[in-house]
Amino acid sequence: MEDPVLLILSTTRTSPGAVDYAIDLAKREGRELIVLFIIETDVVNEVFETFSDIGFIGDKPSSRLTEAMMREFRQRGYAELKEVEERARKKGVKTHSIIEEGDFIKKALWVMEKYHVHRAVAIKKRRSAIASYFVKSQVLKLKELAPCHVEIFEEEKEK
């Protein structure tokens, strides 16, 4: 079996263009498509801290809140994976879906190494030029650390 193509999606990164590209790439090269959805826990942790440190809300309501968010993100992840699987199936591409919670870069690297990924497709969030200059994009960091070639798509503009 050929090394697979990896498509990396997350709670804050999505792009129909990238999904289509990854499916076509897997089809063209006759490889399996691994679809990874990462639930970025730092977003949830930030919310917990905001309610705790600024709102002075106790642990129980803050925890319930973050649990509700995690549940939502998981459901969103499964829905998105299902959609990608369906699109890939129509094009005759075999898929394997993975959902992971945690740090974006660590989780993506872990999957790349575990599955000996041949090529990965990742989505970069749209950010202002100033923000990009001072805070390096997670996806760009991933590209530098990845053991395989990573193709980067930018989030599409809202219509």
Next chain:
Amino acid sequence: MAVVIDRRPLWIIILTKGFRPLFFIILTILFWYMMTSTPPQGLTKEGLRAMAIFSVTLLLWVSHALPLAITSIFAMIAVPLAGVLDTREAYSLFGNEAVFFILGAFILAAAVMHSGLSSRIAFRILERFGRTPGRLLLTIFLLAAFLSFFMSEHAVAAMLFPIALEIAKALDLKPARSNYGKLLFLSLAWGCIIGGVATFLGGARVPLASGILKELTGEGIDFLGYTIAVIPTVAVMLFVGFYTLKRIFPIDVESTEEATMVLSRKNRNMGKMGYGEYITGLTLLITVLMWIWMGKRLGLANIALGSVVVLFLFRVVRWKDVEEYVNWGIILMYGGAITLGTALERSGAVEWMVKSSLGHMTIGAWSLIALLSLLSLLLTEGMSNAAVIAVLMPLAVGLAKEFQVDLKAVTYAIAVPAGLAFSLPMATPANAIVVSSGYLKVKDMIKAGVLVSLSAWVVFNFMARVYWPFIGIGAG
């Protein structure tokens, strides 16, 4: 392991990697410099030191480099160590009535949430009134506002958020794309924000402002008087907020039948109202009535804490429950803020700041109110509501004394706009949570928020100018 070479300019790399240590080094140098400098003419040595502590605290509150409560501890220990107030006096300010009122109100809110009463009210009202897309939004908006009249707006946001998520799921709203999703979550956040300024209970801002005012001048604000002064602004802002949202994000769903089904199921699952809910509801009702009618005579904090004792007498809550719902950092935050305000006033720093900045000018009462409310409204978008009060109140009291303006009027001009943060996620937890949900983006919040913030400033000042004189709040 791959070796990564960062190719950005060296100064950018140093700035990004070493920002936090660099920030603290600069802060330490600034603090040391101010503490050891010769005071300018008219300012005492203690005054300069109080200003040094104030500056560092302000920067820490704005930057969130430390948790808010920890910054307050810094202020608390720095004041006696710098010789601005003696240790006994500094620590005695923790025992301020406002701090204990806030504590009592938070414990009462904890009991309301723990008993399930707040969720029952929410589900029942939403099921009863939210039958069409427009009415469901309006119900969420008004429900969030109404609940925030009686408990912390942050607690209300935390409670209603999972319900909003279930509604979004039931209606199959697409995150960041559906207008109805944006409306749903912004209605929740803004309802909490607007409702939160209506009474002493919506947040700890007003009790804190009242506490600082009392500590600095001996004058206080009463529970009913505040609500009477503010409620017309709240009513107009509820209308403006909802109208603006609907104009900017037109409703794009036809029916809310699926959501109504989910709400009905949730409502049924709640079962019959229990003993705990009855006792908690009754206690809260009696407490509010006592705050209104006997607040001045018995003291707001005494009533709040008395009600807490009643809840324990009836075994409605246990201490373990209270601990799960209340963050004790609140005592440190508000105690420290009152200490800082007192230190600035007693050391003469406030008087010096007022005289050296605006003392040579003649400012009319209404212009001062407009200026302070604008400042409060702008600052609250970047820092915590309570921090805005702590920073502006001592200065506002000094200005009110200098220009002989009604102390209540300037207190309201700080306390009310400090709660009206509509535009940015970092401004208040309700905004942060709805943006994190993914159903709306920061730019959506800014687009609608800037307009509503501006309206809030106009409405507040209009009410101050036109309505307040009728209820005895004058300019001078």
